[in-house]
Amino acid sequence: MKPSTKPIVIIGTGLAGYNLAKELRKIDTNTPLVLVTQDDGHFYSKPQLSTAFFYGKNPKELIITDVNTMQTQLDATIYTHTSVCDIDSKMQKISLDSPSGQHEIEYRDLVLALGASPKPFPLLAQHPRNYRINNRLDFAHFEEQLAHIEHLCIIGSGLVGCEFAHDFVKKVKQISLITIDPQPLHNLVPEQVGKALQRALENSGITFYTNARIESISSSAEKVALTLNSQDNLIADAVLTAIGLAPNCDLAKKAGIQTSEGIVVDSSLKTNQPHIYALGDCAQINGICRQYVAPILQSARALAQTLTTQIPCAVSFPPTPISLKVQTYPVIVMPPSQKGQWQFESDGEGIKALFMDDEGNLKGYALGGKAVEQRQECLKSFMQAQQNVCLTA
Template sequence: MHPIVIIGSGMAGYTLAREYRKLNPEQELVMICADDAINYAKPTLSNALVGKKVPEQIALGDADKMSSQLKMTIKAHTWVKSIDSTAHTIALEHQGEHSTLSYQKLILAVGANPIRLAISGDGAEDIHVVNNLTDYRAFRERLDQRPDKRVLILGAGLIGCEFANDLQNTDHHVTVVDLAPQPLGRLLPAHTAAAFRQNLEEAGIKFILGTTVDKVNKIANDDYEVTLANGQRFVVDVVLSAIGLQPNLDLAKQAGIHTSRGIISNSLLETNLPDIYAIGDCAEVNGTLLPYVMPLMQQARALAKTLAGETTRVHYPAMPVAVKTPAAPLTVLPAPANVEVNWETEEFDDGMLAKAFDPQGTLRGFVLLGATAGKQRLTLAKLVPDLIPQS
């Protein structure tokens, strides 16, 4: 019997392996990954400074430990060059050596890569992105070398705001730049975004919105001069880009797997090719792409059961997103993009509660800003219809 093969060693790959091992301790499992296969929780990267965690403390286990713990073969620093879905094989490359591996089932847990803007200047290559532990290690090394602690973050989305809060709480001077007119533009309606921004600004974070970074040049003292599209200029120590992620689709496309924004899969997480599945940040499930932890966990549990012989469709209940910004405690359940909603807002001394209702009066989403509003998270989540119902 050929192994079940997981491509990718991020949270999706390791969570699936862990869930599957609970159900089947014997079936051969193989994980293929291009990096060192260190297991870590990616969400911890954006608040590790406040938690006083150095990169070495973020790691939960290296490849040897994870291989032993999960009784799984891990092929680190190995690239999957192609998939032959007819022969049920994948072509591998490791340190210049080429080989072929047969699979019984193949899971694409290939994640997503940071989107990069075309920015000019001789310092553009030095712009940091943080999408994995290796990236974060390089970012922290740069931060630790710079006494002035001036950081410019490109992107006022979830990750950009979380990093801004983490840096500001550790005595860095943070400026956040985004082309959108508000922070968290994809998650918040305008009136709640304004209150969220005000809270972060009161903590010392500076926002410059409606423009973007045009140029980054190296100058004296190992500093950078950043020029914005509106002509403003800043001297900073570090530039961090956090403008979003794009699912890794190249391998799937080459294999003839259907893709859209992500790798297209049904509620069984099956792609259009037999015995090939997609999970995690790369997976577009029933037309929905949700690069968050809770959907990933739902996917892993369902797919583990399916792989163990119990066909199980993924179930998406209402899954609020907790944004790690202590200066402005925030929980968001975005309303579906294809649903027309009206917002009703209740204000508190420390924030607000905004509810999104559809024309039939059904609660479809909400925003909880502040500790008082946050207490209603569980109660409200139960009132929102499932995004993907239980079968």
């Protein structure tokens, strides 16, 4: 392959990989484009996995665009069910293991959009009744088991754990949510909002075990028995683990690319190896992993500029609210990044919490229940407060 025809190669066809490819094609329709994925390559929205059961969607209905259409729209070559065995950064090529055999591809620039995997719960790591839903195939596998599950234990009370608990409440007879924290969304929202969310989920039929640690596990082929530090004994048909995500870094480490919590990149998403970049859930951008949709979209736009102009374009992340998709008690939060204190307004149906600094400037907010109807007003006030601080700085 001549240097002028070397492609941009993207490893991964999740939200990060496909959105980067779309942004590239908006600017450059000529440079060859190759995407490599271990799965079937159909485009779907991963955040929908934690709400799809509630809305009665099956795995096929999650597909937004099939892989053949994506290949045509992007004018790209997409290798499906293909693993990347090795990255040779000096020769600028990757080694692939595909259904048709092993071969190599040279690249002009390489982008790692490897995503992240659910953190394992050590005591349950190898148990056949332990599930993690991280992609559409996981979703399909769990859906097949649902008819046999009467009692589901969910470990973790972050966004994903709460959304799954809400999602399955109409599908499963009994749901127990186990968390080491004192209330759900402990590290994201103030206690009052977390407690209100917990009450709403409990009213829908979910049992919470807070400040809980799993002391021991015993099992048979069909059941899992969990003993908690409270001496509660739970016998479940299945356990769903939702205790956070760990960036997929193994391929990068093997190639000599710097990693820490994630794949280490600078503000232009460049790694320590020439012509290799990373974005999405696998990337640690200036020391921070940003595993939300908005940063992925912002990263894709910036990296497309860098790759097409060959001039580093720094990605910026304007403040973006985080949403909990739970109908019984929706939550929207703009996490504060400075010192201050929460101020609360509550009317019984919702809570509005404003985070104010010592000078009375709005630095964050959390809305729960009916108060989410004030999200536009709060976002406007927040952005105005940031502008005022910039003007007086």
